[in-house]
Amino acid sequence: MKMNKNWTRLWLLVISLFVLIGLSAQLQAQGEESSLDESAVLEGDYDEGVSFLRQFVIEGGPIVWFVLMPLSFYSCYQAIDLSIKTSRKILLPQENTEQLKKIAEKGDKEVIKSAAAKQDDLLSYSLSRAFNLVKTKEVGYMGLQQMISDVLQERTLEILRKVERLNLTGNISPMVGLFGTVFGMIKSFNTIVEAGGQPDASQLAGGISVALVTTFWGLFVAIPSLFIYGYLRNKLEAMASEAAVEAETVLDKIEDIY
Template identity: 45%
Template sequence: MSIAAAFEVSFFHQFVTSGGPIVWIILLPLSVASISLAVYYFVTVKRRRLVPEGIGKKICSTFRINGIGRGLDLLSREDDLVSRASVRVFSQKHTQLSREACRNLYIESLQENALELFRRIEWINIIGNIAPMVGLFGTVFGMIKAFNKIVEAGGQPGPDELAGGISVALVTTFWGLLVAIPSIAVYGVFRNRVESLVSEAALEVEEIIDNFEIEDLN
């Protein structure tokens, strides 16, 4: 066996196999889920997707050119925050839609969309908080195994007898932290991004209200 192959076998054994079922069944799948969610958020929680540049002016233009009915139909096909809020606001059956009422409906809709985004990214935060707890469970389990070996050996166990329990303890701790640290960091990044995007959407909403004749909707 080559040195490289021996290193690979040793590395796999030390950081995966020796961790036991806690690593194989729980922590490895959690790491895969964390990576998958991070990639998904990177693709979906983007400025050009949720708050495209000039979306406020585009929405005003859409309503002026196509009218309310056709404009709502066109905007319902869009997935950005401002368009979704606009569809909800201008679909309301009001006899008179004042600027203040329009602003309040926009704010309510943006808050609901923000909560929806926060609920989505919360999954990676959950993983980041569960992983170290699972790792800690593995640490306790591994130390119990090690102490049982000490008892079985009458207080004088050999190093090889202790190795299994200590490996479980250390490897599960390692994987718990390896999953948790990036997950919590990614969650913080995307939470800040969502807050920033919602703030930008609110500015676009103000532009719609300031530049669009609300009275034309009544």
């Protein structure tokens, strides 16, 4: 819990920092020329005249500063946090599994309940919850098996709902980027109309920058988010299946008790 709070504080600090950078950049840009000098572009001095910060952050406008950049850091936070929470050491540690198997071999049901209640991994949680439900219901061995399967599925879906946040971020960010692209192109066409059909390249730079930079940020957020989502989902499903097999192994050792 303490680790989660620390990650949340770090995430909020990073987001606040970049919001401040965006605001200060906007104020600075108001006092500067809003686009590149056309002669500098024609002479090939574009790389020298534009920094990475200006090209990929400042020129993107508020859509990048206040939506896409925060989304990128939110997805990073979720990816790191969920990678830790879905690691094997937390969800299905080998030492806990072996300990429960050894206890089950002794055939003491109460000791198994006590040992499972002390841990929060998938196997221990499903066994502990199922044993507690047995107290309120008259079920046999087959009923206990079904309870463990249901509890394990419920626990897996609970974790999957958290992993879905990455999927949501990965699907929203391209839409936000597309919105910025459409906005930038409308701005560029308006510039062409205002210039009587013959605008300077510098007049179009603002709208084109918004159009391209927002698309860039949308894809920059979406691609790793969806990749990590798919990886974590497959990893979690594999561990849930393994936990079900291990739970069945433990139950086989205490079948005679029921």
